[in-house]
Amino acid sequence: MICKICKLRSKKKSVVTRSGKKNNLYFCKNCDFEFFSHNPRKKLSLNKLNFSRLKMAGLKIPSLKEDFKNGTFQSEAYVKKYLKNNEKKKNVLEIGCSFGYFLNTLKKKGFKNVYGVEINQVCKKYINQKLKIPCYSDLDEIDSEILFDKIFLFYSYEYIYKPREYLEKLFSILNKKGKIYIITPNKNDILKDLVPGSKFSNFFYDIHSINYFSVLSLKKIANLSKIKDYSIKTYQGYSLANLFHWYLNQKPIKSILVGEDVFVENLLKDIKNSNAKIKVLKNKINSLIQLFNKKYKKILAKHNFGNQIIFCVEKR
Numbered sequence: 001m002i003c004k005i006c007k008l009r010s011k012k013k014s015v016v017t018r019s020g021k022k023n024n025l026y027f028c029k030n031c032d033f034e035f036f037s038h039n040p041r042k043k044l045s046l047n048k049l050n051f052s053r054l055k056m057a058g059l060k061i062p063s064l065k066e067d068f069k070n071g072t073f074q075s076e077a078y079v080k081k082y083l084k085n086n087e088k089k090k091n092v093l094e095i096g097c098s099f100g101y102f103l104n105t106l107k108k109k110g111f112k113n114v115y116g117v118e119i120n121q122v123c124k125k126y127i128n129q130k131l132k133i134p135c136y137s138d139l140d141e142i143d144s145e146i147l148f149d150k151i152f153l154f155y156s157y158e159y160i161y162k163p164r165e166y167l168e169k170l171f172s173i174l175n176k177k178g179k180i181y182i183i184t185p186n187k188n189d190i191l192k193d194l195v196p197g198s199k200f201s202n203f204f205y206d207i208h209s210i211n212y213f214s215v216l217s218l219k220k221i222a223n224l225s226k227i228k229d230y231s232i233k234t235y236q237g238y239s240l241a242n243l244f245h246w247y248l249n250q251k252p253i254k255s256i257l258v259g260e261d262v263f264v265e266n267l268l269k270d271i272k273n274s275n276a277k278i279k280v281l282k283n284k285i286n287s288l289i290q291l292f293n294k295k296y297k298k299i300l301a302k303h304n305f306g307n308q309i310i311f312c313v314e315k316r
Contacts, residue, residue, distance in 0.1 A: 072105055076105060099123050100118075148178060149177075155183060171225065174315045178314070185307065186307055195247050199251065222311075230311065234304045234307075238261050259308050264289060
């Protein structure tokens with residue numbers, strides 16, 4: 001099997017996915033890139049993702065109401081980080097928009113020209129009919145005259161069969177000074193190797209998530225696609241509490257965020273609101289927990305082991 005990025009021959013190994021099924025995983029040493037060979041498009045279009053990603057991993061599939069609430073909470077942070085109030089007339093596209101929480105958040109904040117691409121037909125129908133936001137199954141369905149100022153892929157790039165070619169296509173429909181933001185899991189997530197005997201490695205791979213990128217992988221894609229202006233960094237979204245949980249319980253725990261958790265934040269609130277009489281002691285314990293968690297995340301990100309990779313491309 002040739003590498004999807006550099007087109008050189010790759011090696012293969014057998015891995016257990018989070019659904020419990022074995023599958024051949026291919027690895028390109030030249031690109032530090034892992035991938036499955038199949039195209040998940042058909043099953044993704046038939047709304048099969050949450051079955052393998054959540055249910056088969058022992059996690060409950062949330063109701064639409066709960067999913068939308070959690071997705072909107074995370075979307076608020078994305079809007080604050082990546083968009084400005086003076087950009088409300090810009091053309092914004094989200095790839096892999098699920099039920100449209102991010103697009104709906106933008107619409108409610110006054111952004112006029114928002115579009116989505118979502119191959120899951122259940123989600124696509126909801127966005128078009130309930131949210132009244134234009135959403136398509138494929139990039140080719142969008143009016144060829146529309147160019148975008150901001151394109152977002154929040155945890156969707158890993159599902160795309162030909163990631164290098166797809167990025168080139170996105171770059172071609174980007175306005176000058178436009179940006180593409182990609183957030184994707186880090187192939188080199190430290191939890192895969194940090195704790196000997198951990199079951200996290202099996203949980204890490206999902207049969208529908210076919211691409212596992214590293215910082216080097218994405219640099220290779222950008223350079224081979226002749227994209228000059230880009231930045232790549234890792235970010236640790238999961239807290240130190242998540243590491244302890246995997247060590248103690250060897251299984252995932254539900255989080256309201258994708259690629260992140262609020263376990264430490266909730267713990268700090270509970271300690272602050274507890275009945276413990278010595279206020280100074282509560283404050284010192286909270287400060288200690290905050291310090292450890294902050295340093296843990298900073299260390300991983302600094303060495304490119306953060307669980308998220310943030311890849312930003314700009315068109316000059």
